[in-house]
Amino acid sequence: MKLVVQIPCLNEEETLPLVLASIPREIPGVDEIVVLVIDDGCTDRTVEVARDHGVTEFVHHVRNQGLGRSFHDGVIRALELGADVVVNTDGDNQYPQERITDLVQPIVAGKADIVIADRQVHLVEHFSWAKKQLQKVGSAVVNRAAGTKLPDAASGFRAYSRESLILLNTITRFSYCMETIIQAGNKNLKIASIPVVTNAKTRESRLFKTTPEHIAKSAMAIIRSFIMYKPYVIFSWLTLFFGVVGMIPFLRYGVLWTQGEQGGHLQSLLLGVLLLTMAMLCVMLGVVADLIRTNRVLIEDNLEHTKRLRFGDSAEESLVRHGLSKVTYERVESSPS
Template identity: 40%
Template sequence: MKLIIQIPCFNEEGTLAETLSYLPREVEGFDTVEWLVVNDGSKDRTVEIAKECCVDHIVDFPVNRGLAKAFVAGINRALEEGADVIVNTDADNQYNADDIPKLVAPIVGHRAHLVVGSRPIRSIEHFSPMKKLLQHLGSWVVRFTSGANVVDAPSGFRAISREASMRLNIFDSYTYTLESIIQAGRSGVSIVSVPIRVNGETRPSRLVRSIPRYVLRSSLSILRSMFVYRPGQTFFFLGLFPLAIGLFFSFRWLAFYFDDSTRSHVPSLILAAIMLIAALLCWLCALLGELHGINRKLLEDIQYQLRRERLGDGRGDQAESYAG
């Protein structure tokens, strides 16, 4: 069994060495533990520091491509290097590396394919009240959308099995945290949360530079995932709004019509017709989305088989037996 710990990095020369110094080289249940750094177009000495700290694998982007792209590139490289389990952590030493054995235990014990570390949000001093509220709200929305009981969805401290890694698809360029859980949950991948500890703040978050921008980008990510992975329910509920308006103006027009009003109230009738047609179109999109979902699942299975063939992998059969 091989464990690879990956760290996406962008200009992390100030914190990378300290983060690597806490990473383990031995974890119970694994014969080999290796480190992988994804340099996302850093302009400082990130790569040099990684080499000085004896990092086993380095993925080097010439330009910055974003956290989500760096995460996926690291997953793909770890698969090519034969990882059975992949742990993702941040380069700012936010997460306590001593909890890595706790993080991988559900996968080693065949109880899950994806494990998300749950931070003690309420007790983190450098999190503002607004950020704490957004963290809890985002996790609730992801739980509703994915069907997975994930306590801390934005957490980047997570472990993923080889099986789940080969089924992973991330389309968002902003962050992988929310979409990966929604995609995994809707694809039937078993997900659990485990409580983990955090260290003190070493630098401001680069993902949450602005609360309004973070809310907007995260909301767009969740909406995109809902349209992709839950199109039927999403478009059905969207159709209820124009349906309610259409029915209101329809009954309003009927009331005036049978009241022998001298006015025709044609605008109400036209608005009612527009809203009812909009509701019908939403439900048509729901039907087409469900049909598209069947096609998406077939394509994901084909992609998974192609990845296994490309990697010469025969270990996925064992993982299939305990998929949730």
């Protein structure tokens, strides 16, 4: 059993030594632990510091590509290294690396595909009241879209099984956290959560400059992921909304007509026609989006097979390795009569 701990870094020379020093050297059920540093366009001594602390595996970006891309490239390299479990943490020492042992145990035991650390947001001292509430709302929205019950969907401290990484395909470049949960939930992967206590704040977040920017980017990532898997839900609600609202002007016109006001009020009819037209457009967009969703499923099947060929995995071998095989096959040779 090989564990790869990947650390996306952007100018983390001051805090990276703390992260590397606190990563466990031995974990029950794990035979080998490899540390992988993703250099996301660092301009300081992050890479040199990592090498000085014994890190031998790196992914380098010439320019800053963002957290989502760093996660994606780190996962690809980890799979190339033969990782059975991949843990993602941060280079700013936000997370307690000593809890990596607890994070990977449900996967090692074959009880989960993904394990996410619950930062217990209400206990994080440097989070304002507004930010804590936004975190709760964000987690609730993601859980609704994914069909999960996770207390902290935005946490980046998490462990993935090899099989889950074969099945997941990240697209968002802002942050992979929300997208991977929505994908995993819709692919019926088992997601577990363990509570942790985060370390003291070392710097400001580099993912966003302001809270409204964070909300906007997170909302776009959630909506995009939701539409990919359940477009009929969104377009059905939009159709219902525009259809109901579009009938109101016609009802108003009918009431006025019965009251003898038979002249004018054409603006009501025009507004009603416009709203009902939008309802019909939503129906058509929903049909197209659902066809695209079906096509995406077929493409993801091909991507899964491509990954298995690239990384030398067969589906049955990977599932059996993690105790997650849901299908068994048997051939019985008929005896000659």
